[in-house]
Amino acid sequence: MKHIESFKKYGIFMVLVALMTYFSFASSSFLSTNNLFTIARQVSMLGIAAVGMAFVLLIGGIDLSIGSQVTLVNIVAAWLMVNAGIHPVLAVLLALAMSTSIGFFNGWIISTIKMPPIIVTLSMMIILEGVAYLVCKGLPIFGFPSSFSVIGQGYVGIIPIPVIIMVVIMGLGAFILNRTYFGRYFYAVGGNEEAAALSGINVVRVKYLVYSLSGLFAGIAGIVMLSRTNSGQVLVGKGFEFEVLTACVLGGVSVNGGQGKISNVFAGVLMIGVLSNGLVLLNVSQFTQMVIKGSVLLLAVAFDSIQKQQRNKKIKEKKTGAETSSDG
Incomplete structure (x- = not known):
């Protein structure tokens, strides 16, 4: 049991190390300083937006409009x-x-009109x-002032500014x-929306705040992306x-809400960056990459669902045991 609990807690970090080890042997350029900085810059936008998505998932919601928000902010x-x-x-x-206003509007529709988050977003x-x-x-659209490129292309010492922004946002999260x-x-x-409301939490305002933050962080990711590419494009957030x-x-972060930590989200972001970069270095086709990434998402959600079923089973067994002991 202890080994299972340890894997649940540190499994993502173990997989990340294993993945990096594999790509370091498969490609001699993977562990080069330039490539590692490339990965860091590439995942920075992903990491910034992931904090907002993590908040949304924690309250049992979802925000599929993040990519389009990034695109619109770009344009x-x-x-x-x-x-x-x-x-x-x-x-x-x-x-x-x-x-941020778009995020607030999403939260308003979801919490006030009671529409499903997946349909709204x-x-x-x-x-x-x-x-x-x-x-x-x-x-x-291009032709920005040269000073604007500092956000996405500048450095503080040897550290890219987008990475610094990501670390600050994740620290804030x-x-x-x-x-x-x-x-x-x-x-x-x-964890339980009805119980939260009964305990005095203003659930509606919490949803306003969470979706607003999701919009804000998506917007920051969009600005960093725009500065990095120096061109506003309609397919950038696709x-x-x-x-x-x-x-x-x-x-x-559970898709069912109530569970997740930002530190683990950071590991998940790095894993996506390492996987994407490694597959490119190995000349894996874009369509094969789509299959692999889609499979990773499916497996991750399946693992989360299995864990939820196991937790619910344990809760039922405890309740049954308590009822039996009280009857006796």
Whole structure:
């Protein structure tokens, strides 16, 4: 039993080390300094958005609109800087306010109208993708001030700025979950929404906050991505939400709510980055990569579902045992 519990706790880190060991033998360039920094930069946007998705999953929700929010932030921020001539700082703030408002709107529909999160965010994903196309007419937007590229391409010493932003966001996420009453509310709502409401937690406001944070972090990821590519493009966030979801579930955040830690999410993000980078170095085709990543998500969700069934079984056995002892 102790070995099983240890694997549940540290399994993601063991798999990450095993994966890195395999790719280091399979490709001589995998452990090079340049490649490791490339992985770090590549996963930074994923890690930033994963904090918001983790919050959403913790309360028993889901946000499939994250990828489209990243795309829209890319297009809107680029359009504001290039077409409207707005200063980059103001353009970034307006784009982040927009993505946060979109997240709040998702939370409002889900908590007030009581629509299923998967339907609301799937619909929003399609709407936002369409809006992005309408804004840019399907064409890339480029020609930003050179100072804007610092966010996505700059360094502090030898550390890329996107990595620093990711670490700060993840640290903030861990602080919220572990050191604030908001974090306790997230776990409570995800564990049992009715019980949380009866204990005095304003479930509606918690959902407003969580989906707003999801929108904000998706927006920050979009800004970093825009700065890194120096071009606003309508396909930049395509499929991004599924990579974020995979990273969170691999990191042990339950799709059923109430369970998960940011430290494990970080390991899940690194695992996705290592897997993607390693497959590219081994010249694995894009379509094969899609099959592998989809299978990883399926297996991770299946593992989570099996764990839930086992927990429910134990709870029932304890209840049955308690009832039997009281009757005796």
